[in-house]
Amino acid sequence: MSKTAVVTGGSSGIGLQTARRLLADGWRVWSLDVNPPPPHCATPLFMRAEMFSYLACNVSDIASTQAAFEQIQNQTEKIDALICSAGVLRAGRLVDQPPEHIDMMMNVNIKGPWLSTRYSVPLLKNGSTPGHPARVVFVGSISGIRPKVGTGFYAASKAALHVLVGVLAVELADANILVNAVAPGTVATPMICEQPGPEGIGTSFRPSGMSPLGRIAEPDDVVDVILFFLGERSCYVTGTVLPVDGGTRAAFSPK
Template identity: 55%
Template sequence: MNRIAVVTGAASGIGQAAAQRLLSAQWTVIMLDVAFDAGMTALNDHSYTLRCDVADRASIDSAFSQITDRFGAPDALVCSAGVLRIGALADMDPTDFDTLYTVNTRGAWLCARAAIQAMRMQRSDALRRIVFVGSISGIRPKVGNGAYGAQKAALHILTGVLAAELGGEGILVNAVAPGTVDTPMIRANSDPGRTGRYRPSGTSPLGRVATPEDVAAVIEFYLGEQSNYVTGTVIPVDGGTRGAFIPASA
């Protein structure tokens, strides 16, 4: 059976790793990202790219219209598109706060909304899953990450409510909550010369930060048969950083 997955934020980081993992598992993957060229591009028989700006409702609607016209309803949606703004809440520019909300929360909800409308046209016994990429910052407050964490906490709430609303329709909704992950977004915001630069979520007992593939593995679990009775959950993928505080070395 050919399974169709849509992955947002798929040009890099967690989204790219999730797309690659699903392709290895024989999914057909439509990768969405604002960095891609306009128009659907076939990389091979099972991999496609399509420009989509999740901050723009019209762009989302256009992308999902193209997807359903060509492939039918997707079996799975992975919402990984996101942006990061660092700074104290009292000093943050409202424009940065609005950008976080527009992309990280509203954009993910709009993508889920479009996918749900398409999924409802499928037979009821079809594999249908939605996975949001949240953050450990949405579970454990972190100074300097207040605005980002607030938007991710909202995404965690959306996960639970959508799961409750859609469970009777056979649509499972879950989220992952990564800690610090070695992605271009984190590296770009970790420059020592940058004002309000990103600082790691804490020292992991495992002795390293996460790779995008670490998070993608949990996403794949959510999309597989092993998670048929799992919905409304947020799994931390943080290497234990929230379990206990480990002071950084001097």
């Protein structure tokens, strides 16, 4: 019997690649996003209605998130995994950031994963056992560990998300639900590629660029670790934030 996952932010970047990889591995996938999957996803993997469903959902909105999970609950008794990949980045000096940008990052990056977890717990608990626990994986950021000038509030939101990982892991342990996070560095996703240049945002912010390994991450580099957290070899791992940054935060290099 195939496993079932809910992926937020499933129409772009890391979330989209997570959905693609899970479908290829035989998972049933529910994708929650404010936008539908892009046209290039009109492939056999995504067109099988019994394996893939897209639900329009704003994870920062209580009614929207609750309605999405109620719809899922009407069609399945349980889910095996929740992957929270929805996130937004608005660059700028902290003192110059418009309040609406702060509200957006707080609502999507913090409130969104919390709401998604809250409404998914009843489905995650069904069928989970100590030997076969359910999984929650958040997409955090290396900026939540090593903040950067120009994206201070984004970093703060991801640091707060990392705190939620530890608390949720302990609170949900007796329900046999494991909670972990990946903390990527710069990844070749639309969120990074669409950021305006420094002259457009009044800050010196730039993506981290090449890691010590000589490149930035591709989405699959992060998804590989997400799949590890969903697999049988991580049954005793919970409350962990794992950097996936090619060593970027390991030591400062003046190069």
